[in-house]
Amino acid sequence: MHELSIAHNIIEIAISECKKAGYSKINSISIRIGRASGVMTDALLFAFDIAKKDSIAENAVLKYEETPVKGRCRECGTDSTVDDTIFVCCPSCGSYQFELLSGRELDIIEIDVE
Numbered sequence: 818m819h820e821l822s823i824a825h826n827i828i829e830i831a832i833s834e835c836k837k838a839g840y841s842k843i844n845s846i847s848i849r850i851g852r853a854s855g856v857m858t859d860a861l862l863f864a865f866d867i868a869k870k871d872s873i874a875e876n877a878v879l880k881y882e883e884t885p886v887k888g889r890c891r892e893c894g895t896d897s898t899v900d901d902t903i904f905v906c907c908p909s910c911g912s913y914q915f916e917l918l919s920g921r922e923l924d925i926i927e928i929d930v931e
């Protein structure tokens with residue numbers, strides 16, 4: 818399961834940041850998920866609950882915000898935000914020569930520790 822390894826990664830990073838800062842408990846981790854990252858948020862939340870067990874992130878809550886998919890059409894040059902992340906085509910001219918500029922990211926934006 819793809820999401821489980823992502824959840825482990827997020828927790829590992831959060832734990833090492835937390836320890837580096839001299840804290841011993843993680844309350845919440847905020848992440849930003851691009852809608853074209855391929856990550857299923859429900860599966861990630863589920864995996865997070867499994868991955869955090871018996872760690873200093875045991876009681877941590879995973880908060881996430883989804884970022885839209887933006888891209889530029891190679892045919893007509895229009896920059897657009899698209900909803901469909903599987904068959905991405907240009908909303909202006911319908912071309913599939915649509916280059917994604919953002920929406921694939923998965924970033925940790927905040928770790929709340931104590």
Ligand SMILES: [Zn+2]
Pocket residue numbers: 890891892893894895907908909910911912
């Ligand atoms: Zn176009």
